[in-house]
Amino acid sequence: MKVYLVGGAVRDSLLGLPVTEKDWVVVGATPEEMEANEFRPVGKDxxxxxxxxxxxxxxLARTERKSGHGYGGFTFHxxxxxxxxxxxxxxxxxxxxxxxxxxxEVVDPFHGKIDLKARLLRHVSPAFAEDPLRVLRVARFAAxxxxLGFRVAxxxxxxxxxxxxxxxxxxxxPERVWKETSRALMEPAPQVFFQVLHACGALEKLFPELAALDGxxxxxVHHPEVDTLVHQWLCLEMAAKLKLPLTARYAVLCHDxxxxxxxxxxxxxxxxxxIRSARLSRTLSKRLRVPRDAADTAALVAEYxxxxxRALELKPQTVWKLFKALDVIRRPERLEDFLGACEADARGRTGFEDRDYPQANYLRGAAQALQCVDVAALRAQGIEGPALGDAxxxxxxxxxxxxxxxxxNP
Incomplete structure (x- = not known):
């Protein structure tokens, strides 16, 4: 029985990057031998x-054979x-x-070290084309x-x-597509994930709402980059620079x-x-079975x-309507996702990358001002029912x- 460290741990150590997970392959062993050594079985397939x-x-070392459609259509031995x-x-x-x-000793039968040095993402064998999930995985690795300068061969x-x-x-x-997409959105260059999908024709199959923005x-005057899909790439790049959380980055993806x-x-x-963007974001979220919080935030960012x-120009009544739509009283954390996504949109434009976005701090301050309203004092005045809500x-x-x-006017 021989044990080998495999996959990402070997790759990242050779790149000089931190290793966060370790996966191992065991050659020359049986399940019975593994259990006899107190290893706990967890694999289903x-x-x-x-x-x-x-x-x-x-x-355990294994081979696989294509036996059906999709990434699960394989028989393992x-x-x-x-x-x-x-x-x-x-x-x-x-x-x-x-x-x-x-x-x-590094075992490298398919010249991975050469491709690391050349900064190439290259398939191991023609069997690559048997698994559609690999389209998403390669795009995610590119992101x-x-x-580091990597590109797809x-x-x-x-x-x-x-x-x-x-x-x-x-x-x-859908769940697997969302899993890969959510991971890709949190990569250092999330826009590259979608650019690679676009380059191989997968964007229009998996994200037709996004592909339709091309051209x-x-x-x-507002968008020197002109093309809406290029604007989308710039927004995702800015979302990563702003270190936005997943919910906000997904909202950036859907906003236009x-x-x-x-x-x-x-x-x-x-x-x-x-309004059209909000509706389409709901369609996309439903198809990918996006978690509700991310789906709701995306629709709100799209609509508002x-x-x-225009926050500095809005009447106080309109600002309050915005806060009601965001449910900031009960969901104050949602405001930060909303503001982050909007800032990524505003600065995700050619030449606008370093512009200030005072609207965010203004709305933060306005939301904080709501905390000064003493609801208990209004109740103490004997106001009840709909009148209390109006007050x-x-x-x-x-x-x-x-x-x-x-x-x-300070």
Whole structure:
């Protein structure tokens, strides 16, 4: 029985990056031998075990054979006679198909170290094209390592395009697409994930609402980049620079989807695109089964982001309506996601990257002013029922009015 460290741990250690997870492959062992050594079985489709002390995953070396559609359409064979190279050849990229022996030797049958040096994401074998999930995985790795200069190899991109054209992407379950997308959104260059999908034809299959923005023009005075899809890339890049959480980054992804539905006769203006964007964001969220909090925030940002951009001009009554829509009294944390996404939109434009966004602090202050409204004191006056609700709303609007006067006329 031989044990090898495999996958991301080997790749990242060779890149000089921190290793956060360790996966192991065991060659020459049986499930019975693993359990006899107190490893706990956890694999459903093939033998995977947890180490009795470290709880790290140890998988028996295995081969796989295509037996159906989608990323789950494979039959696996794990046995003591499966070699390390047979296990590694089923992996997606050469940089993920390296192993390190217990003695420290790097086993690299598919030249992953060469591709690391060349900064290439290259498939291991033609079997790459059997698994549609690999289209998303490669795009995610491109987003993760973009800062190091990595790019997808041309021949790998060709295989990804073949996968996109084959209809295999239709067999990916929504939960898995969302899992890969949510991870990609939190990578250092989330825009690269979607750019790679666009380059191989997968964007229009998996995110047609986003792909439809390609070539849609915007007013150059507000958007020097003009093209709405280019604006989308810049916004996602800015969201990463601002270190926004996942909920806000997903909202950035959805905020302008409605511009694709603007009649061409109205271009480059996009009147009422906010409502259309909110509706399309709901459609996308439902299809991908996005968690409710992220889906709700995305729809709110889509519908109200231009309110945020004009916050300094809004009447106190309109600011209060915005706060009610965001439910800031009960959900104060949602305001930060909203403001972060709006700032990414405002600064995600060519030449606007370093502009201040005072609207965010203004709305933060206005929301804080609401805390000064003494609801208990209003109740103590004997106000009840609908009259109490009206009195509370009036007091909150007054609090915003007072704050605005102090803020704009110190």
């Amino acid at each position: 093939f033998p995977v075990f947890l180490h009795p002390e470290t709880q790290e995953e140890y998988a 794990a046995a003591s006679d499966v070699s390390l190279e047979e296990d590694l050849i089923r992996r997606d990229l050469t940089i993920n198909a390296m192993a390190r022996s217990e003695g420290g 993760r390592y973009h800062w 041309d021949d790998t991109l060709t295989l990804m395009r073949q996968l996109s054209d084959s209809g295999e992407l239709d067999y990916l379950v 849609v023009p915007q007013p150059e 989807l409605g511009k694709a539905k603007t009649p061409q006769a109205e271009w480059p203006r996009h009147i009422a695109h906010e 982001h231009t309110h945020c951009h 509370i709303e009036k007091a909150r609007i007054q609090a915003i009015t007072t704050f605005k006067q102090q803020e704009l």
